Amino acid sequence: MIIKCIHHKILIFTLLLPILLNGQQSKCFETxxxxxxxxxxxxxSxxxxxxxxxxxWHRGCGPTALGMIIGYYxxxxxxDxxxxxxxxxxxxxxxxxxxDEHYxxxxxxxxYYPNLLSDNSENGLGHQNNSIADFMKTSMSVYNNYWGWSWxxxxxxxxxEYINYINPNYITNTEYTFFSNNSWEKFKNEINNNRPVIILVDSDGDNSTDHFVVGFGYDNINQEFACYDTWDNNIHWYSWQEMQNGVNWGVFGFNSFNIENTSTSVTDEAYIDKKMFVIDILGKKTNQTYNKPLIYFYDNQQYLKQIIIR
Structure with missing residues (x-):
């Protein structure tokens, strides 16, 4: 009897596994x-x-969406x-x-689904990861990804991994939130703290995930989220509702991100050259000096309190 139950559990899990996996994947909708x-x-509003x-959209909605997140930071x-x-x-x-190497x-x-074709991810003839799509395993057949698909x-x-590849001094952490009774509040909290997220949605309402978008705003009265959808440059607003049959843009869940700099000094001269002006801690304009706390105002409208050590 115990063996029979175990067999049933294995059979049920085997049947459900493709459904569970497909529920986390985007598809290749270039437009x-x-x-x-x-x-x-x-x-x-x-x-x-x-x-x-x-x-x-550039070679996958997943890497494109994450490109916007990294571009924001x-x-x-x-x-850098x-x-x-x-x-x-x-x-x-x-x-x-x-x-281009990734492509x-x-x-x-x-x-294209359902005809998966073998690529260099299966024969060891690929390249060292050098783009977001590489680290995301986008399009790699060994991970059951078709052209432009990602998990x-x-x-x-x-x-x-991409940020560590660019600058290992940065500390990163991420979290995944599934749609739930409190996911709206968690989403708003990320936006209120100026942390855009990546939302996995079912855009066509067939109860299967298909697209990643960047969520960066909300309307609390109408419970709508604002996003860039990779298909144009407009801000699109959709209702925050759970993925199910007949519901376009139903939400499966979202990735949240955070990044911090472990370095207390700035030695990147290319960055320093972008400054517009510098003030000291008393608010007086000054020239760049080393080993003193100064506030640097940059041409991207950001300002940072920094100590440049030499």
Whole structure:
């Protein structure tokens, strides 16, 4: 009798495993699919984080969405995460999101569900990770990812590993929140603390996850979230509701992110050169000096209290 129960449990788990896994995956929607609503665009009410960059789909919605998150932190005190100003989506930004090496090794041959084709992730002929999509395992057939697909379980690791690859002095942490009775409050808390998130949604209402978007605002009265959806540069507003059949833009869950700098000194001359002016702790303008606490105002409208040690 015990053996029979164990067999039943194994059988049930085996049958449910594809459903559980597919519930965490995005799909390759390079543009808005026909019939998928665009929500309310650019409305004036609600609260948003104002300096999140908007990027269009580049070789996967997962790496594109995470590129916006990293681009946001690059604009807010961690300016070495990308090599160029992250307000505009340049080719350099795209290569940081998903490089040509990533595309050639893991996207080619382009494959679409349900015909998974083998790529270099299966034969050891890939390359050293050099873009967000590499760390996210996007499009890699060895992880059952088709062209442009990613797993939500790889988003947090990709954030931490990419940033460690760029600057190991930064401390990162991530957390995943599934839709629940208190997920709306947790989402608002992230936004109130100026931490945009990545939301996994079911955009077409078939009760299967399909798209990653960047959530960076909310309307508490109407319980709506604001996002960039990677398909255009508009702000889109959708109802915060659980994923289920017939519900477009139902929420499965979201990744939250945090980053801190362990260094108490700044030695990056390229960053120093971006300053507009410097004041001392008494508020008087001064020239850059070393080994004294000064406040640096930068051309990206940020300011930092720093001690430059020499």
């Amino acid at each position: 808005r699919p026909e019939g998928v609503p665009s929500g309310i665009k650019n409305k004036k 609600g609260f948003i984080i104002t300096d999140v960059p908007s990027y269009l 690059d604009l807010n005190g961690f300016n 995460l990308f090599s160029e100003n992250t307000i505009n989506q340049t080719n350099s930004i795209n290569m940081s999101i998903a490089s 050639n090794n893991y996207s080619i041959p382009l494959d 939500s379980s790889d988003i947090g690791n990709a954030f931490e």
